[in-house]
Amino acid sequence: MAQISSGRHSMGQTTLGTDAAMAKIREAFVGASLEEDFILANPDLITKNNQIRGIGENVTVGSFCEDVKLKRGLITKTDAMRQEMNLVAAKGKESSVEERAKVKEYKPLLKELDEQLAQVKVRVQEQLSWLPNLTSPEVPLGPPENNLVLRKVGEIKQFSFTPKPHTELGKELNILDIERGSQVAGKGFYYLKNELVLLRQALSMMVMTHLARQGFEPIITPLVAKERTLFGTGYFPFATGDSFQVAATGGACLIGTSEQTLIAQHMDEILDLSKGAKKYVCDSACFRTEAGNYGRMTQGMLRVHQFGKVEQIIFCSPEESDAAQLQALANEEWLLKELKIPYQVVLIAAQDMGAPGYKKYDIEGWMPSLGTYMELTSNTNLTDFQTRRLNIRFKQEQGRTQFPHTISATAFSDRLLVAIMENYQQSDGSIAIPDVLKGALGGLTEIKRK
Numbered sequence: 275m276a277q278i279s280s281g282r283h284s285m286g287q288t289t290l291g292t293d294a295a296m297a298k299i300r301e302a303f304v305g306a307s308l309e310e311d312f313i314l315a316n317p318d319l320i321t322k323n324n325q326i327r328g329i330g331e332n333v334t335v336g337s338f339c340e341d342v343k344l345k346r347g348l349i350t351k352t353d354a355m356r357q358e359m360n361l362v363a364a365k366g367k368e369s370s371v372e373e374r375a376k377v378k379e380y381k382p383l384l385k386e387l388d389e390q391l392a393q394v395k396v397r398v399q400e401q402l403s404w405l406p407n408l409t410s411p412e413v414p415l416g417p418p419e420n421n422l423v424l425r426k427v428g429e430i431k432q433f434s435f436t437p438k439p440h441t442e443l444g445k446e447l448n449i450l451d452i453e454r455g456s457q458v459a460g461k462g463f464y465y466l467k468n469e470l471v472l473l474r475q476a477l478s479m480m481v482m483t484h485l486a487r488q489g490f491e492p493i494i495t496p497l498v499a500k501e502r503t504l505f506g507t508g509y510f511p512f513a514t515g516d517s518f519q520v521a522a523t524g525g526a527c528l529i530g531t532s533e534q535t536l537i538a539q540h541m542d543e544i545l546d547l548s549k550g551a552k553k554y555v556c557d558s559a560c561f562r563t564e565a566g567n568y569g570r571m572t573q574g575m576l577r578v579h580q581f582g583k584v585e586q587i588i589f590c591s592p593e594e595s596d597a598a599q600l601q602a603l604a605n606e607e608w609l610l611k612e613l614k615i616p617y618q619v620v621l622i623a624a625q626d627m628g629a630p631g632y633k634k635y636d637i638e639g640w641m642p643s644l645g646t647y648m649e650l651t652s653n654t655n656l657t658d659f660q661t662r663r664l665n666i667r668f669k670q671e672q673g674r675t676q677f678p679h680t681i682s683a684t685a686f687s688d689r690l691l692v693a694i695m696e697n698y699q700q701s702d703g704s705i706a707i708p709d710v711l712k713g714a715l716g717g718l719t720e721i722k723r724k
Contacts, residue, residue, distance in 0.1 A: 428616035508630030
C-alpha cells in the first residue's frame with residue numbers, strides 16, 4: 275500500500291496522555307450518567323470533562339451545583355409547608371387558632387417560593403442541556419489533529435493515467451448533474467441520473483438486506499422533526515445553525531439525519547429489551563446547512579445541503595453498548611470490503627466529537643482525485659445522553675427502569691458513490707461496476723460515455 279500522509283497519528287503514537295490524575299478522572303466516567311447526583315458528587319470531574327471536550331462554556335459547574343442545591347432545598351421546604359397545611363385542613367375544627375393562622379401565612383409565601391422554584395428549575399435545565407456527554411477513556415485528547423488511525427485496509431490503486439474527480443466523470447457520463455441542481459435548488463444540491471441511480475438503489479438494497487438478517491428493522495421515517503426531537507437527540511442547542519427550519523410546521527426542521535427521528539420515535543416509552551437490543555435501519559434524505567469553509571472538500575457531492583444516507587440505530591443495555599458499536603462498525607467495514615474500496619478506521623479525538631458522543635469512529639475512504647482519505651461513515655456511542663433527554667427507558671430483570679444506551683452509525687451515504695466513481699474509473703473515461711453489484715444491475719459491467 276502506498277504511504278499516505280493523513281495528518282493524523284498512527285496506532286503506535288499514543289495521544290491518550292500519561293498523566294495519572296487525568297487517567298483517574300477519565301476512568302471515573304466509565305458507566306456513569308450525566309445526572310444531577312453524579313455532577314453534585316463530582317464537580318471537578320465534570321469541569322475537567324468540559325475542558326477535555328473544548329465545550330461547555332455556557333455552564334459554570336459550581337453555579338450549576340448551587341442551583342441544584344437551591345432547587346432541592348425549595349422543593350423540600352414547599353413540600354413540608356404543603357404537608358403541614360394538609361394536616362391542619364384534615365383536623366378541621368380541631369385545629370388550633372395558632373395552627374390556622376400559621377398555614378394562612380403560608381399561602382402567599384408558597385406562591386413566592388413556587389415562582390422562585392420555577393425559575394431555578396429553568397436555570398438548572400438550561401445549564402444541564404449545555405453539558406457535553408462524558409468521554410470514554412479510550413478517546414484521544416485534544417483537537418482533530420489527534421484523531422487516531424487504528425488501521426488501514428485495502429490496496430490503493432495505482433492509475434496509469436491522472437484520475438479524474440467525480441464531478442468531471444459524472445458530467446461526462448451523464449450520471450451526475452451539479453449545474454442543474456444548483457439552478458433548481460441552489461448551491462449544494464445535485465441530480466443523480468441514469469446508472470448512478472441504479473447503482474445507488476442496488477447499494478441500498480444490499481445494505482438493508484444485510485442488516486435485516488441481523489435483526490435490524492427496516493423503517494422509513496418522517497423527514498421533519500420537532501424541536502423536542504432535535505433537543506432530545508442532542509442536536510439542539512449545540513448545532514441549531516445546521517438545521518433547515520420549515521416555516522409551515524411551527525418551527526420544526528428538516529432532519530439532518532434519520533438518527534433524529536429513529537431515536538425520538540420512542541420518547542416517553544419503556545422499551546422491551548428482554549430479548550436483546552432494538553435495532554433499526556433507515557434510508558432517508560438528509561438536510562444540513564453545512565455552514566463553514568472546507569476548501570476543496572466542498573466540490574460536487576462531497577459537502578452538500580441534501581444527500582441520501584442509510585443509518586444504523588441500536589437501543590441496548592449499558593452493558594451491551596461497546597459490543598453494539600463494534601457490530602455497527604463491522605457492518606460499515608463489510609460493505610467497503612465487498613466493494614474493494616481502500617479505507618482507514620479512525621478513533622475521533624475529544625474536541626472533534628459532537629457534544630452527545632461518548633466514543634466515535636469514522637471510516638474514511640480513499641479519494642484518488644484528492645490523494646487522501648475522506649470520511650464515508652461515522653459511528654458514535656451516545657451512552658444514555660439521548661434517552662435521558664427523551665425519557666426513554668427499559669426494564670431491568672429486577673423490574674427497575676433504566677435509560678438504555680444508543681448507537682448511531684452510518685451504513686453508507688451518497689458520498690460512497692464518489693468513492694466508487696473515482697476508484698473504479700478506467701483510462702477510457704468509463705467506470706467499472708464493482709463485482710458485488712453486477713448481478714443487481716442486470717449484468718451491467720461498466721458505465722460508458724453515452
